[in-house]
Amino acid sequence: MRELELMLEAFLRREEEALSGGQWPEFEALLACEDDRLWDWFQGAYDGDSSKFQSLIDNIRQRA
Structure with missing residues (x-):
């Protein structure tokens, strides 16, 4: 998905x-x-699966 x-x-x-400071494994x-889920x-x-990535997802959304 290009977007x-x-x-x-x-x-x-x-x-x-x-990310080099410690978030690489999480990233x-x-x-x-899967792309559709992301x-x-x-x-x-x-959803429940996103909770472990919530802070990273929020960080990416804020900077997109």
């Missing part, structure tokens, strides 16, 4: 150094999720 790629790429460029785990989460449709 998702653009959002995540922009976030990664801005936050790469911060990599988030990227392992897109729903970034659009605000949260």
Whole structure:
């Protein structure tokens, strides 16, 4: 999904150094999720599975 790629790429460029400070494993785990599910989460449709990524999802949404 191109929109998702653009959002995540922009976030990664801005936050790469911060991710290096300890959030890389969480970011990599988030990227392992299905694109449709990620897109729903970034659009605000949260479910039980999104709770472990909630702060990272919110961070990405704020900077997108």
